[in-house]
Amino acid sequence: MGVKSSDFEFKNIKFVVIMSINNTLSSIELKVNKLVESYTELKKKNSELDSEKTQLFEKLNAKEIEISSLQEKIKLINISKTVDVSSDDIKNTRMKINSYVREIDKCIALLNS
The missing domain is CATH 1.20.5 (Single alpha-helices involved in coiled-coils or other helix-helix interfaces)
Known part of the structure; x- marks a missing residue:
């Protein structure tokens, strides 16, 4: 084959x-x-x-x-x-504070005497 x-x-x-x-x-x-x-x-x-x-x-x-x-x-x-603060308001506030300080100083002076 x-x-x-x-x-x-x-x-x-x-x-x-x-x-x-x-x-x-x-x-x-x-x-x-x-x-x-x-x-x-x-x-x-x-x-x-x-x-x-x-x-x-x-x-x-x-x-x-x-x-x-x-x-x-x-x-x-x-x-x-x-809220704008005017200069007059500032002056018035300063004056009131100064007034209060003077009154307090007077009271202290009276207490000390």
Whole structure:
């Protein structure tokens, strides 16, 4: 029994198909490895971005609190500007205080004598 040409061709075709399948599998394996690598990198980047987002929200909240505080200060300043004390009021108040101090001094002098 000799080797038939059709057996040789079948084995040759079978070999070519197997090699083609191996090449395809190798190509798929490379692509899967690249996808896994890309996924890992993207997952890391996503984690970094989440962390950065959290920090930015914290800064934003701090700034909102600061803005609110400054707005309250502005309101107080505006209120204090509307309550304008005249120089006559200041003079009258000083005169009353001086008068009270003189009376207290007289009382102390009387107590000491």
